[in-house]
Amino acid sequence: MENINKELKVSALENGTVLDHIPAENVYKALDILGLKGISNQITIGINLNSKLFGKKGIIKIADRFFEDDELNRLALIAPHATVNIIRNFQVVEKKKLVMPERIEGLAKCMNPKCITNHQPVKTKFTVIGEGDKISLLCHYCEKISDIKSVF
Amino acid sequence: MSKSLISIQDFSKEEILHVLETAKEFEKNRTQDILAGKVIACIFFEPSTRTRLSFETAVNRLGAKVIGFSDASNTSVSKGETLKDTIKMVSNYVDLIIMRHPLEGSSRYASEVSSVPVINAGDGANQHPSQTLLDLYSIMQTQGRLDHLKINMVGDLKYGRTTHSLLQAMSHFSPEFVFTAPEELKMPVEYKDFLKKKGIRYTETTSLEDHLNDCDILYMTRVQQERFTDPMEYERVKDVYRLEASMLGNVKENMKILHPLPRVSEIDQDVDDTPYAYYFKQAENGLYVRMAIISYLMGYR
């Protein structure tokens, strides 16, 4: 009986946010981007789950945590097809699709070793360019383009 | 925030033309005390004698005073002071900052923390917009116009920032380009994509002889060793082009040869005496263009 209860605790979420359809290899990056490392909320992570659409997918469930759209949209950089489910009282009350942000600040690192942001305490700023699965970042400072895969 | 000049794309087409027209005035009369009583900082975190002398002469000819340093090794910067703190301090003293720094993006950052305008006199391999404006001025003065010219860029088109900035600036004026470079140093794809989007035609070749006779401007560049990470690659390409007077027999009458200087071996000395050589006058033009940039950013022209 106790075992069954534990299982339920893991799979069902009373209140919180479920992020689904994250590429399996980017689940840890997603935790980083959303600033979830080190917080005390209960977080359930699934990796390499089978998905009809994406092959292997990842899923993250965060209890008692709701996000601003701006925070969530950052996730589009590494998981453009992710979906967001807002759960209240065990019910999905809202589903959201991510919108690719136009600019991001203080998030990625510039891949140019000679960029000022890699030598002085300067917050990085990028313009997001490209579309679909080919996303890159134009550094506001050194004006070099970093591939999204090399900065996260 | 006051207007700064960090990248050539900070200036609209109208601003570019305004600065070039102002430079013409300064060429006619190069001693004008319009900035008497002002103080301008020339802070060079890496040495560049040529650029610094040109800017400092421009400041002096406008009647302002110069403070600054020509090398960061004896300053508080070498003791670990951040760029932010240096700029905050200097911008409280002066009316304008002219800076050169080895790190890319440093000038953009400085312009964000400074209370006065900043002119980027070179940030690593990134931007050097006063060079681009003096190139445009030289093109305008030799051709009588900027529109519909055929520009042949030669040499290191991969790492050479002057060619990239000139390409962006000229894109306002319906040009046609020829890119003459060895395979290793071809114009990067992002700049070619930029031209395609703007509907600007370009041709690529590896041979210097191919387009000498049909261009209006021959823009020669030096292969800069410090831009290479692979020394073998540098050895392969360093002497790839050498322009000699004997190759200029059938060029267009109005054709002019530009070069950002210093040159190494890419232009033979015997070219200097031909009517096509313009690179020394081009360097002189830098003075008038820098006078124009400074007086524009300070609101005096």
Ligand SMILES: [Zn+2]
């Ligand atoms: Zn950068």
